[in-house]
Amino acid sequence: MDLSNKVAIVTGSGRGLGLAYAQQLARCGASVVVNDVNAETAETAVASITAEGGKAHAVVGAVGSTETAQALVDGAVEAFGRLDILVTNAGVLRDKVMWKMSDEDFDQVLNVHMRGTFTCVRAAVIRMREQGAGGRIICIGSPAGQRGNFGQTNYSGAKAGIVGMVRTWAMELQRAGITANAVVPVAATAMTETVPFLKPYVEAMHNGEELPAFARRELGFGSPQDAAGIVAYLAGDEAAEITGQAVAVGGDRLALWSHPDMTATAYHDGGWDPDAIAGEWPVTFAEHLESVGEKLPEKATAQ
Template sequence: MSLQDKVAIVTGSGAGLGLAYARELAAQGASVVINDVDQATADAAVASIEADGGKAVSVVAPVGSTETAEKLVEAAVNTFGRLDILVTNAGILRDKSLLKMSDEDFDAVINVHLKGTFTCVRAAFGHFKAEGVAGRIVCIGSPTGQRGNFGQTNYAAAKAGIVGMVRTWALEMKRAGVSVNAVIPVAATAMTKTVPYFQKAVQAEEQGEPMPDFFRKELGFGTAQDAAGVVAFLASDAVEGVTGQVIGAGGDRLQIWSHPEPVVSEYHDGGWDYATLMDKGREILDTNLQSVGESMPELPAELQPTS
């Protein structure tokens, strides 16, 4: 289904994954509001879309505040006459282990990722409801928010929080006909370029070569474009009634993440007091322990990083 005549906002879309999402939406016919904190980067993103025959305008402002969220909606309506789609992608990293992470490190990431998603979705949904638009909202999560990752307390909290908000908003927006879903991309980005494990995959992409099958198939790791198609699909009329879902996208793999569910339910007459737990609690835990963090398979010899 075409996105012709639709209008989309993509936050953090001057480069990287955000630009891939914006370009894909434009390729499917949507007019796009680009957002970045750097004017030259935003201008280049707009120019790249226009060069391909698309329509775009930029709003240069940091995501987080209500003011920026309202500017983005206003830009869409004032420039293109409407708003149909919001993709909340803007984010920053301030990676440090817990004892080294400052208040400023924590607050900065939470403000952009979590509060920025909240303010932008609130502004877009307010417009959708006022204008009777059955809009589409796609919020970008991360495997870190689903599984945890060393040194990313702030990022994990923000991304897990985004998924929690998406599930809540699905309930609140259902009557208005608005679909809100999350995408968990696994792709070559500025962050993964610094990880030795992904070296051969990143090198292949930079050289315009296909990524090795190990990354695309076994690991579900690919290019930004692999995730962009999923974002555009979730922005289309094809997903009417599909809401509150968490979709993983990477390489040749598509995933549906489950909502958290109990893996075991045990009952004890009179409840689980301290003495009962001391007697039975450890056995229950040990037989049902859940993993934490991402588990990466060993790289084949030919894909081992080189110095």
């Protein structure tokens, strides 16, 4: 994968998945703008890239506002002359069951994940369209946004919204040669190490132990580096025809998430009143009801 002469921004790339994305893009030849809210963390990330011969520049700021989004784009242009790739990874968690979740808990997560994705993509797309050479938008989703997760009303809603925006952007940006895709990773990070059924595998990784095939394949769980290859691929010329997709990645697993679609349909002349629905529901719809939450293998649920 050759990304030479390409310039990328990766939000929230001081550590974890974001750092893995930034490092992989740099290894493929891209110049990378690293972003974190902490200056020392951002500079350490830059140093990890330059130590391997890559090019990187830090822009410190909390993602969410239009001002930070513009600062990121300006930083890329000032440091490297252009912008070709944006990876929106920055995020926070404020997990609480819905009836205990405050307005602040909700707003903070939506501001960083969803509004931050929107403001950064908008600023990046304006620059890419001015350049007239296409571009790549890669937004980071989550299984929680695809299937829901207990205690994550704010996070699940934001991540679902991100994938919804990606589908719209794929249509809006097609004429400009800019692709928009979502990556839905599962990896050992600060956001997953508290998940009970993943805890043994996270501890194993921290101890330098090799993950079993069950974790890497059935759970699709691995290191942040395992999730970085798809980001570099989607950023490259080979992926020019791929847009509007949600791609799952983790461990040894790579998969496509489906778009929502109607799974059962019935018709009733004159429309549907409650009695007509009551009569039709058990016949046509009951067996097609969807589950919620992640569908975990039995071995995982037993731990």
